[in-house]
Amino acid sequence: MLKITRKVEYALIALSQMQLNGDESLTSVKEISQQNDIPYELLAKTMQLLAKAEIVEAVKGPQGGYRLKKDPTDIKMTTFFEIIEGPMGFMDCSFDSNCHQIRSCSIRTPIQRINDSIRNMFNNISLNDITRTT
Amino acid sequence: MLKITRKVEYALIALSQMQLNGDESLTSVKEISQQNDIPYELLAKTMQLLAKAEIVEAVKGPQGGYRLKKDPTDIKMTTFFEIIEGPMGFMDCSFDSNCHQIRSCSIRTPIQRINDSIRNMFNNISLNDITRTT
DNA sequence: AAATAAAGGACTAATTAGGTCGTATATATG
């Protein structure tokens, strides 16, 4: 019910390593996948998500790779999760999909309260809090 | 990554309804499943988990059903989740299953910090906070 | 005895997560 997914884990590892390599230097998917024993293709896709969200910047061609584009300190974990897992992503009931008894449901409101608390918590944790190496 | 499961949802609805029916009276799975349009068998199993954990008490035979055994105020949500979803259940990386690079992993500790925060949060929410009807 | 309700095991279906493959595009460098 509450486990980080591989894609999130891989992205965190990648960013952590990129911070280690320094803000200016480029880090390739190959490098990260080999050093951390992460499936290349999957990591590649994940990095593409981060690139599209402009968390990182891609440089193609030989000696290419990724470098940080935004300061990890400025990225909330909520944002980060949603970049990788798509919108929603957070604790909620299935009211969106097919629930036909929303109005009569007694537990929805308290569940949403929990949801809000979790969101709030992840809003106050920055990407840097996880990936910083110092 | 963070959505309550059906079993948890069903259990919460059931307990909520039982509280509504009063502490002494018996509520049957049939009754709950019909009134809330929940698959009978699945709810039955879930109730059996709660019975085994002595959250509720089962009474067999005609006019039987379940009644609360413990005060929902005294049950932490962490406990509740783990009764239904089994141990672990909470946010963590996959270090337990097959990770062979635990010692070199840089993100594990911060992930565990998050894990602890979430656990802590759910330790401070009681079942009653969700299921109370007042 | 018959009906009713929980207990529980075995199984199937649906959904999601995890991973692979093939191809296109950009670019540094000899």
Place this chain on the structure above:
DNA sequence: CATATATACGACCTAATTAGTCCTTTATTT
């Protein structure tokens, strides 16, 4: 300019987890 190398991206497959069903047993009331 050819080649090697890197990201981009869509289609696809597989594994794992969740959700749901079926069937038999056991206890208990009437």
